[in-house]
Amino acid sequence: MTDRPIRLFGDPILRSKSDPVKLDDPGLEGLVQDLLDTVSQPGRAGVAACQIGVGLRAFSYNVDGDIGYVLNPEIVGLGGEPELVDEGCLSVPGFYFPRRRYPFARVVGVDLNGDRVELEGDGLMAQALQHETDHLDGTLYVMGLDPEIKRDAMRQIRESTWF
Template sequence: MPERPIRLFGDPVLKTVSAPVEQVDDRVRALVADLIDSVRLPGRAGVAASQIGVNLRAFSYNIDGEVGYVLNPELVEVSGEKEAIDEGCLSVPGLWKKTPRYPFARVRGIDLDGNEIEVSGTGLMAQALQHETDHLDGLLYLDRLENDERRSAMKEIRESDWF
């Protein structure tokens, strides 16, 4: 399967809460293949289904050479003090902002066989797990910014070539 085009800020699918995967069928298997192909491109840590225009709870990740996916992910644990970490998003190209994230995160979901899986980590993995589950809840990292920082980001977006 080919990588899929990434939906950009302003696309309504990015602000929509994703529906759970009710049944693993050929459509869901094709979605996972597309998510994996889409996240393997250089510079990508994660891709949520909503970012490729599919309103289902699924994402892929590519952290330190570990590539995987989670269906119906739920953020079940975060710990530590929130830290402001440089964060960007494929759906908001070229914009990086200090975003408050927990240093540890764990998600629980299922795989293509319906088996329960957990993915957890610190650093970039923790950030990606929080970022991608936010996407599935209709949130962008911009929604996590303080008011002044968010206003500044919105101005940069309005002035960008892609918006």
């Protein structure tokens, strides 16, 4: 089992848009296994490839005992009115801030065989789908905080022991 170390806020890979996955990449199966192993640790709802240092469009999820992955994911549907939800991130350890998220999300991508994968859900699954897809677009959740909250969040992050 390979539980890969998580890259932290400030690492340039977290602010870079991830490249599409090529299904013939010989290392792809290993990446997927590492993503699954890493997200399987307690308290983890999702891990994007960039969080383990790989700039490819892939993420794993672990929501309510449902563990899986998706390659080349794209959000194809959001529903409901955005609402404030407490959100944290493995790349910003120890912090949770209120962030606006849609209560429903649908993502489409593929698996290792190139077969279509469609994930959808509400609540934590919707939040995880939006959060992990944002990672692949080079956006950390703190960037989408309301301005007053973001100012305070950035101050707290800068003062943290790991920053």
